[in-house]
C-alpha cells in the first residue's frame with residue numbers, strides 16, 4: 001500500500017496533514033529549498049503534537065564536514081522523529097558519506113534522497129542497503145523547474161522502485177508532484193509518495209498547506225485508514241461495478257486514438273534489432289463517478305500511455321497479440337475500468353496496417369466481490 005507523506009513546517013500544518021489523512025508527517029522548511037531543515041524546537045513541537053499517531057520524518061542538511069553531520073543527525077534523532085532524510089550527493093564521496101552515517105542506522109531509520117534533476121547515482125543504492133539504511137527517495141532539487149515525471153518516466157521510476165525493493169530498501173517518490181501524477185505513480189508500487197506543493201493553495205510550496213488540497217491528494221491514494229478506507233472501498237466498488245449503472249449512460253469512454261510509437265516487435269529474425277512504427281487505439285469503458293470535478297472523478301488517459309511505455313520498455317516483443325493482452329491487463333488493473341478494447345497495428349509491414357483488436361472485460365465476480373454501504377464523496381471533505 002503506497003503511503004502519503006506530507007511535508008509541513010509547523011504544528012498547525014501538522015494538524016491539517018494529520019486530520020486530512022496523511023500517513024507520514026514530514027518536517028521540512030520550504031523556504032530553505034528542496035530539502036530544508038526546520039529548527040529543532042519546531043521539529044520537537046511537531047513530534048509532541050503528533051504524539052505517535054503517525055510516523056514523523058525530518059531533514060538534516062548535510063554539512064561539508066561529515067563528522068559534524070553525526071552531531072546534527074543525533075540532535076534530530078533526539079527530537080523523537082522516526083525517519084531522518086538527507087540529500088545524498090551524486091559525487092565520488094557518496095560512499096564515504098554512507099559509511100560515516102552507517103552507525104546511526106542503529107538509532108533511527110535513515111532515508112537518502114536522490115535528486116532526479118541532478119543526475120542521480122543509482123549505484124549508491126547497493127551501499128545504502130549494505131549500510132542498513134531504511135530507504136531511498138527520489139525528489140527534485142530545483143523546485144519550479146519541472147516535476148519528477150519531467151525528468152524520469154514511469155518506467156524508469158518503476159525500475160528504481162523495483163531495485164530498491166530487491167535491495168530491501170523502502171522507496172519514495174516526490175518532486176513537485178501534482179494530482180494527475182498520483183494515479184500514474186501508484187502503478188510503480190512505491191512505498192511512499194511525498195508532497196508539499198500539491199498540498200498548498202495554487203501549488204505554491206511556500207504558502208501554507210490547504211485542507212481541501214490535502215484531502216484531494218489523500219483521496220487519490222488508496223488507504224487503509226479511517227474514512228478514507230471507506231472512501232476507497234466506495235471507489236473500488238464503483239470500479240467493480242458494484243453500484244450497477246441504471247443504463248449505459250453510467251459509464252464513460254476514455255480513449256487513446258492513433259498513438260504511434262517506435263516498437264521493437266516481430267517474430268521474424270529480420271525484425272529484431274530495430275524498431276517499427278506501431279499504432280495503438282485504446283477505448284476504456286469506465287464507471288462514472290459524480291460528485292467531484294477533479295482527479296477523483298476521472299480515469300486518466302495518461303495511465304494508458306504510461307502502460308504502453310512500460311510494456312515497450314521491456315524490450316523486443318514477438319507478437320502484437322502479446323502487446324494487446326498486456327495492455328488490456330494493465331488498464332483493467334484500474335478498478336474504474338469495466339471493459340477495454342485494444343487495437344495494435346504494425347504500420348511498416350504492408351501498404352496499410354496489420355494487427356489485432358481485442359476486447360476484455362473485468363471478471364463479473366470481481367464486480368460483486370464486496371458489498372459495502374456506498375458513501376458520498378463529499379463526506380470525506
Ligand SMILES: O=C[C@H](O)COP(=O)(O)O
Nearest residue numbers: 007174175176194196197
Ligand atoms: O518529500 C516531499 C517533498 O517535500 C516534496 O515537496 P514538493 O511537492 O514541493 O516537491
